[in-house]
Amino acid sequence: LMSVCFQIIEEIGAHLFSAVSSDSTGNTRLARRLLCVKFPALMDIPDPVHHTNLPVKNICALSFFETIISDLRRTLTFFSHSDHTVNVLLEKRLGMGVGRGLESIGTTRFATITISAVSMRRCLPALREACTSNRIVVEVSHRETNHLFIWNSPASLAFEVQLNQLIDVTLPFAKAIICLESLQSTLADVFIYWCAIGASLKKVLADKASNIPGNVKGEIRAIFNRRWREMFEDGPTDAHLSAVYLDPGTS
Structure with a gap:
């Protein structure tokens, strides 16, 4: 090479x-x-985009998020194999003013689990309406996740809480990735966006309303700190911080 x-x-x-x-x-x-x-x-x-995706993979590998990611994958797989249910969901979405549908978890894009989770949250009211009225029954390989989409059921509410927790701790990375993929992004932007990620995570993890257990918060902080050190402290160059100092737009 x-x-x-x-x-x-x-x-x-x-x-x-x-x-x-x-x-x-x-x-x-x-x-x-x-x-x-x-x-x-x-x-x-x-590569800053690749490195910014690594914490997302690390966070998604935590056992705390195993159930929600498994349920998310199974549900998205069900819809990817059924045109009828996609059309039913489309009808419900349009009736509720929800424009975009579900997005599958891919392997060729960064942070696709976050993108898919956001799409699930967006479509959740329409999906609940369809499942509660029995127009859709979500079942993949004889493993049903339909109970997660019944209006006001404890399982549905727990699914929404877990979905929001996953989104809250990975969305800052996904947003930074989108910005860093721009042709106009600079070395200074890499450092600034990572500072923004850190600030966003600090806000989420300090919020008691997130209901994320303390030990999981510690694991997420450790992931961020480790990836930060790899890029900016133990990495091969100090160019990112130098670029921030020399950039007139950040002075």
Whole structure:
């Protein structure tokens, strides 16, 4: 990988390159380091979008969120296999003024669990209406999740609480990812958006109304702190903080 990149840089001209960036898998990270040794003027920049997605994966792997993510996946799988139920939900959505429908959890985009969870929360009133009236019965592989969508049932209310908790702690990362994917984003933006993520998480975790257990809050804080250190403290460069200092827009 390094030799391929080296050849391209040589052909174009090393003076036209300012940085090299990639995710932090073993081979790509090593290639970045070797290129920066060969061309000392290059900055070694871990891919900020990929790195911002890693805490989302870590948070979703916590046992506290296992049930809600499993129920979310099963429900979305059910709708992806049934055109009839999609049409019924569409009818209910339009009647309630809900424009966009459910969005599946994908593998080619970042933070898709968060995006799918937001779509489920958006469609929840319409889905409850359809399930309560028995026009839709949500069942996947003989495992029914229909009880989660019956109006005013304890199971439905608990599902909504868990859904909101998942969204609250992962949405700041998802929003930052969308911003960082812009062609206009800068190194300074990476640091600023991560500060915004930290501020948002602090607000959510300090809110007693979130009803997130204390031990889970500690795990989420540890995930954020670890990923912050990897990027800004123990990372290969201090360019992000330097960019904030030098950016006239942040002074």
